[in-house]
Amino acid sequence: MSENRQIAQEIIEAVGGKDNIVSAAHCATRLRMMVKDKEKIDLQKVENIDKVKGAFFNSGQFQIILGTGTVNRIYDEVRQLGVTGTTKAEHAKEAAKSGNAFQRAVRSFGDVFVPIIPVLVATGLFMGLRGLVMQEKILASFGLTPDHISENFILFTQVLTDTAFIFLPALIAWSTFRVFGGTSVIGLVLGLMLVSPALPNAWAVAGGDAQPIMFLGFIPVLGYQGSVLPAFIAGVIGAKLEQKIRKRVPETLDLILTPFLTLLVMIILALFVIGPVFHTVEELILAGTVAVLELPFGLSGLFIGFVHQIIVITGVHHIFNLLEIQLLEKFGSNPFNAIITCAIAAQGGAALAVGLKTKSKKLKALALPSSLSAFLGITEPAIFGVNLRYVKPFIMGLIGGAAGGFAASIFGLKATGMAITVIPGTLLYLNGQILLYLFVNLIAIGVAFALTWTFGYTENLKQQIENDSKAA
Template sequence: MSENKKIAKDLLEGVGGTENVKSVTHCATRMRFIVYDEEKIDKEKVENLDKVKGAFFNSGQYQVIFGTGTVNRVYEEVEKFEVNSVSKEEQKEEAAQQGNKLQRAIRTLGDVFVPIIPVLVATGLFMGLRGLVMQDQILALFGLTEADISNNFLLFTEILTDTAFVFLPALVAWSTFRVFGGTPIIGIVLGLMLVSPVLPNAWGVAEGADPLMFFGFIPVVGYQGSVLPAFFAGIIGAKLEKFIRKRVPEALDLILTPFLTLLIMIVAALFVIGPIFHVVEEFILQGTIAVLGLPFGLAGLLLGFFHQVIVITGVHHIFNLLEIQLLENFGNNPFNPIITAATAAQGGATLAVAMKTKSAKLKALAFPSSLSAFLGITEPAIFGVNLRYVKPFFMGLIGGAVGGFAASIMGLAGTGMAITVIPGTLLYLDGQILQYLLVNVIAIGVAFALTWMFGFSDKELKETK
């Protein structure tokens, strides 16, 4: 029997047997089970399996962390035992019925924004690269100055850095229609209508241009870079489309459903939803700026400490909205270096455990988990090591607070979002790279030192067992 097949067999026994598995799927790092009876799970057995880096319940799912690559191979063996394997979307629908209203709302927000994040990551990298090549020192290497750069080249870079934000409402409306059961292409068109070139440009209005005034009191503008108007228009639009589809004759569905949906929704979006949620968005932005503007580095201290606690609760996707707003309005993201510090610190704490323990099994778990954290993914480190022994997690929180404090004091702000620590260096090529590396060294160093001195010994390993 192959190693992965044995792990799959023992894993299924640990979750109560195939008869206790309602459904199973996997993501990039975790196997996700929905079970009939939680009491039948032998959690200690599951967590002590080879290659398992941690296991926990979240969002109605029993999630077993294997890490990238490994999870695919083990899942292939699990499928051979004839369990009810389903797609991530199907299990998501099933899990969505579980948890309280806040958890379900935050999970839905994540489902909408997570598919959009890759293009925003790419946009941030383009911004960072443009900042790098436009630095005087870099241009001087080629005997150039900024005056030598052609306007056509600058226009080309604007295509790379501006497109995702100009058409952000189309991306948001598409994803929202998809999540709420509407037709995604209708969502795209609705979102594009919100940024139609016949409307006054949102950035132009912000700089003093006049909006269109309907009925003498409703300001109508384009919503370039906005999130909430498209998000709520997408929710209402998807539900409206389903409502209409149930009531029109099948022969007319292809014509009437998209026609009525778009007609009703663009009127509602431009005259009601847009103006209202544009104001709400502005309040959220101002609140975010106020928090980040707290004196003496308090924003970095607080966010750096609590960010990974929020990650455990699963509601950290709420930060996506705030980061998008910061990037769209200011072209930079002061959240990113603080979150980076929190992430790097957990990796530093895990690395200390790996180097201090004499347990070969724990070393084999902790070393790759710390590397994963340094690449921006903390789940293996948190659930596999730090939370299991408690103190390393707390030392990681302290390291994150100190690193976040340093980031706030230095005024660091990335050119993008969603990548941190080592990959995140690409967001700081515009002259901030040394400060960014210093913040990471501080966060990792503090967490490592505290864990080494006070946070772990093999005595804790025996007590946990």
């Protein structure tokens, strides 16, 4: 029997056998299983299986962290052993039925933004590269000054950096329709209508260069360039409306009437009700976020740096996507990224300390790669496989995140984009901030490492780990 087949067999047995597994799917790093009775899962037995970097029950699924590449091979073996496989989308639909209303809402919110984030990451990288190229020191090395940069070049960079945010409502409406069961192209067109050039441009209105169109003397109508909530709410309602219309329209007229009625009703609602109301809500959320980030004496970084990874454990951290997008759209910069980067790096520092100090070969083989994963921006293996499992390293990581976040806040670091952190995140700080960015990350890692080495990994804990390893 191959090693991967043996691991798959052990996982199935530890999860309660094939009879307890409804279906299995996988993402980039995790094997996800829907189970009938989670009480039958032997968590400790699962975590002691070779190549398993951690396991937890969340979002209605039992999720086993195996890492990129490995998870594909183990999933194939699990299917060959008789477990029903499903696509990630089908699995997510089944999982979405579990959890409380707030968890389901946040999960849906995250599902909408996941496909959009890569293009926002690319936009942030373009902003960072433009900042690097436009630095006077960089230009001087080629015998140039900012005055030598042509307007055509500036225009080209604006195409790269502005397009995603100009048409953000179209991207969001498209993805929202997709997630909530509507026709994606109808959502796309609805989103494009929200940024139609026939409407007063939102940025021009904000800058005082244009005025909204006033309907009935009190309803302001304008474009929603860069807005998130109006497109999201319109997408949710629009997808549900389309489904209801499709059920009532004769099949012969469905192709014509369903999109016609959906778009007609939704653009009226979006421009006259949803847009004005939720744009105000969006502005209030942004104002609250800015107020927290502007707390004096580094308090914002101290607080956010400490609590961020706690929120990640709950699985509701996707809500931060809205905040980061709003910051980038409004100010062209993202101070939130620098703080959460420190929170992520600190968990890697704590896992690194455990990996270097432990005498357990299994834990060392788990902790060291997990710390590297955290330094690349993915903390799940470090948190669930090492730090949270032994509690104290996780707490030391939180303290390290607070220390680094405090420094980031004091220095006023601001990313040019979002969604990438720690080592990949350096690309968002090429506009003269790179040394400070590296410094605050080293603070976070150093504090978490030192505290974990000194206080978070005691002889008693080492003995517990070694006993766990012997019991495996």
